[in-house]
Amino acid sequence: MGGDLVAAEGDYVHGDKHVYPAPDTPAPTALRALPEAPAALVGRETLVDELLSVLSPNGPGVTVVAGLPGVGKSALTLTVAHQAAKRGWFDGGVLFIDLRGYDPNGTVGLEQAVTVLMGELGIRDEDMPPTLDGRLALYRSELATRAERGQRVLIVADDAGEVAQVQPLIPPDDAHRLLVTSRNSLVAPGFPARLVKLEELSVAAAANLVSAMFLRIRPTDPRPGREPDALGEIARHCGCLPLALTVVGALLADDPGLPLASFAEQLADERTRLEKLTFDDGHGMPVGVRAAFELSYARLPAELARLLRLFTAHPGPDCHISFVALLYGEIGGVAEAYAEPAAMRALLAGLARTGLIAEQPTGSGRWRMHDLVRLYAAELADRHAEEDGYHQAVEKLFFFYGAMLRACDSHLQGQPDDPYHAIVPDADTALDWLDEERDGVMALGRLAAHQGQLDTMDGFTTFVQAYLYRRGLFQEAADLSRLAADEFRRVGDVQAENRALSDLSLALAESGNAEEGAALQEKVLESHPAADPVDKARGLVRLAAARLLAGRLDDAAAAAEEGIGLWRELGDRQSEGLAWNTLGTIRQAQERFQEAVTAHERAEVLLAEGGDTHAAAKVRRNRGTALRALGRHDEAIDVHRQALAMFEEFHDTLEVAESFNELADSLNAASRIRDAADARRMAAGGYRSGRAREDEARARVLLGLELAQLRDFADAAAAHERAGLLYQDVGDPGGEGWARGCLATALYESGRDEEARDAWLRSAAAYREAGQEQEAQLATTLYEKLGEHLAAKSTRRASRLLYTRLRNRFCGRGRPRGSGTPS
Template sequence: MLPHLAPTEDDAPAPPLLIFTVTGMGGIGKTALAVEAAHRARARGWFPGGFLFVDLRGYDDAPMTADQAVLALLDAMGVRGPDLPPTARRQYDAYHALLTERRNRTLLILDNASDPSQYLPLLPGTDHHRVIITSRDRSDALPARLIDLETLTPGDSESLLTRAVLDTDERDDRPAREADALHELTELCGHLPLALQIAAGMLRRRRHRDIASLVTEIRGAADPTAVLDKGSPGKDVYGRSLVLGPVLETSYRRLPPAQARLLRLLALAPGADTSTEAICALADLEEPVALGLLEDLAAAHLVLPVRCVDGRDSAVRWGLHDLVRAFGVGVVSGDAGLREEGEAARERVLGWYLRWADAADDRLRWLPGMPVPERFGEWGEALAWFDGERAGLVAAVGWGREERFAQEAVRLALCLGEYLYWRRYFDDWIAVAEARREAAGRTGDRLNEAGAWNNLGVALREAGRVEEAVQAHTRARDLHQAAGNRPREASAWNGLGNALGEAGRVEEAVQALTRARDLHQAAGDRPGEAMAWNNLGLALREAGRVEEAVQAHTRARDLYQAAGDRTREASVWNNLGVAQEEAGRVGEAVEAYGTSLEIARECEDWYGVGLALYNLALLHQTAGRPAQARPAYLEAADAFTRANAPDKAALARTQATALPE
């Protein structure tokens, strides 16, 4: 903003009146920026007439009117007492005349405006002066240069707190000694300057307590603003009250009922940001109505539009600042009627998630001959929908810890396993499986509880927590055995065999996977049998029984081909190639890897692409062909990166770098 306040050259034509509107949520630092810019500009001699400042108190219970503000401005220019015109019209005339006659360039700051009627009558009638308006609301009432303030970056937030503490006592080593706690404190403050300023004051007064104690206190509170307001030092350097709660309360109270309702409900939405479609379900609104309300809330800086990476208009999502979300949750929890309104909204959005997650999951599991699921005609459409809604879906499953939402949350969790496995979001999968297990246990649903243990075991194994995976699969197996559910027991044996193999207990793995195969065969479950054969092949190879491994993978391949399951067929081809290579059948291995690579690319299975390329590179390297191995390793690294497997991408790049020139 500061460069635009600079005067023009003497011989340059006068520019049009330049008005700056500094907007942002309450506590973002609008006044501080305007006043700091004014002081710096005056120090450079740009405003020899100084600056006139009036606080319009736009968000107080009794905002200042333009008629009241003009009196304050006239007083600042020396017009008072008997010199003051008796009527408002003549006061405005006097005010504008003084500004027109005032040859010394002046900066007018109209602070904290909530409505254009407060400032429009106060604008100078000359282009000689400059105006800065600060407001929580973005207005279209006049042409102005808009300066939208956002929260501080994490680094700037930490620097602010560190500087505030050291300015008081340069020997205070808490920021350096408690870097992690300092970082978490800035996160809890939402990087909002007002919250950070309050936290800094609390740290100064709590000189003999560590930063972690304040972090613990704020984290343990239902509403962080309550802790911060309790510890507020009172006033800032401008004489304003340093309290967060009233700042948010005044913004909320000024909203029309429909906007206030949507803000409350959005505070209850799962995930950090939410799609327009999910918000429509949450609030039971048609999309044009919801979009209009969201845009109004965004103009008031209470809702944050979040543009997705692909930049599509339809990819705009909507979020809340953490402190606004906490405030909204507090408003709902304090009123029985609003609580029921909120619970009904959560039921609606959970039902919406369940409907489309079920359809998207069906599409990911689709095989030839099955009906095409509603909405998702293409596999990529289902995957893209899951990608966009992932955070909300995972958070919504967590609602299953509440009895009202337990059954639907369990059903939703069932729809996420294939996607989370495909995208390798194992931490999310663990969280989903844990929530499903708890919810199923709470409702006495032993079948789903056992299934959750089995899924948890798979996720734990993929995350490298092998011993925990063995325990989870064992628990699943025992529950299914007790219930006499042989098909589900077979799946548990399958998972247990894989976990035992990862744990180095190869013979036990072979036994478990043989049991899984036999149970799947007895039940006529061909997909399950194919999976068991494939996993058995891996265990047999580890046991040194290579020819048996080749036969097992071949059987799995044939079953998947018969089912038309191309993705899993690609995986089996890769495993078959490894077994054939170990059996000395290198030519067949190369063909197997090539087939796996072709199918994986066709299915956009980037992890499978990476595995096939890595194995081909390793084969070339073993054969002394570094010129062929290097590009294959690098392509594998790119594929692993796309598949969210950074450890394997790093390994592939390391292998490529280590090859001789």
């Protein structure tokens, strides 16, 4: 192993490898050879520490670093190996072998690999045994001898394609370490390796890696500092995959005048993204992600290759195993939608071993494909569409998702007579399924629009609305309605376009754009005065709801009354009942509570006649709220209990929780505080079970206030603390400020003064983040006043009087409620 050796701070450079002499020895007896570590390793600090601990004397003998192509396995492993060598951990040698496990020109065989490693151990060619068994025996003997001398050896085996390439290389002594990289997980009986799975980078780390790449070449490049947002977009378009990011870094360094925003715009086009993520200097083979993926795809058995291609038929970010089985053809009935076919899981696990897909989270039954792998696999799917039955698979997805959506909607709307109702057992299961499949549902709706399947798109839009409103996902409802309106306009279907615009108007109103929503609905009604009377009646009631949210109460009532008249003329008593309910809600906002009670009573009669007991239960609950406002507390409590019982029959956790919450309000108004706290606790638990975190947060604040009235300040503080964390989690700083202000009061009453001051400080910070400067200033004032009182040792009576005067500013903060599911 000849060649010039150049000194480099205690080690030597030999060609493209670093050579580490054994510590405190005058000259190496063998090369400890590693390729260069990457100049920039970003976002892997935790994994570096993990692998260094693996290489410590107490670590496992064999470790496999696995992950999809281009995720940075070799870069991480080389960085760690260099650090371990520099620390003197492996004075017996640091060996390296590139196994080329996916090289189309041939992999490194076992005999070649052991020969290379023996050469690095200092064994001359003339001393090599002639047979493979002999060389393996000498290799193990040499490692054992070094272990006896207390000399640890690190062997880095890069790019292994299968267990058989590395298993014979396992050192015979626990002192040594074998560190392997592979696209495959390399799990096999008798192969005692610890597996370290490598994932893509975070967006921030990915952006830093790109900038580090081209700043190393052009240190004065102003683009990272000038266009940080574009840098983040580039990182996202690369799927935060290190190989793609390094290609981008080279491309940007090669063209210093290219604005990052322009390059991000180029990468935004999925049709050409893989081409853009290729670097070709005009000499040799181009470097890019497509080439890396091709090496893995070429090794797949036929059934896994087909599975990879068909996986792309599902447009969502992930796919449940039951729908993968549907695409692959393993299941054939809607009733099997909850199944997890064993054979399908075995296939998916086989594909996951290659790094091309992953189950996330582990054990969830949901499988994900990296965005760039998806683009590559979609190209393959297009070429093999006919033989794979790709288009038939997409049609099955549309049908099955459509059936499940309709079944779920029938439970959320309380329609047990719907022919699809039995597919899903209850409303809670429907919500669970929709929560899991929401992204896939939205993606399939967009795909149907893109393919011109407008009936399918319309069905998705119709049957997902109640769920989106239930979860408060008004912006998603608006996006879907806007897409439908655009597509119907494109084909000239004016009536369908107007229905979609009507849906859009209410979604806009519910999402905080009430005036815009009302104006849109007014425009639809004015533009088509001779529209279908059903569409006009529906539009008038939605206009009433939008005007209600905009605070235009008299106009809202007028629209509702006109809608009621139209529904009565049409003989649609159920829709008339829903319109009466809307009018009742408007009358409550007008503080005309007796008229509200009358309207809700009329609505309930009409809905009950039509057998819509689910909607009737909602109306009854609304009537209880109006009765409470009239001071008829006993009646209100009785009506709320009736509504609660009705929803319990539907096994509808969220509606039960909402009914408990209204019951608690009525009990509180009747000064039955302990009963109110019990009901509120049930409401908070129901919201938690139904994953309605913002509703849970509000219920827990109110529970805390009721517990404080009962002088149970410790439990009150716990409820407020939980509420603050929930508001923080959902990104509502105003709600967090309210919760922490109430927490401060409970802590103060408990005698926990310093904690109370801290809570006021955090309340002020949260309010300030929300832009509510008046509340922030009040919280700050209370923080300062409490400090002054504590410093002056003033009486707690003075503090209590101050708190009593200001408490309502924090503890009376309510949350406006929308008009609910569209009628």
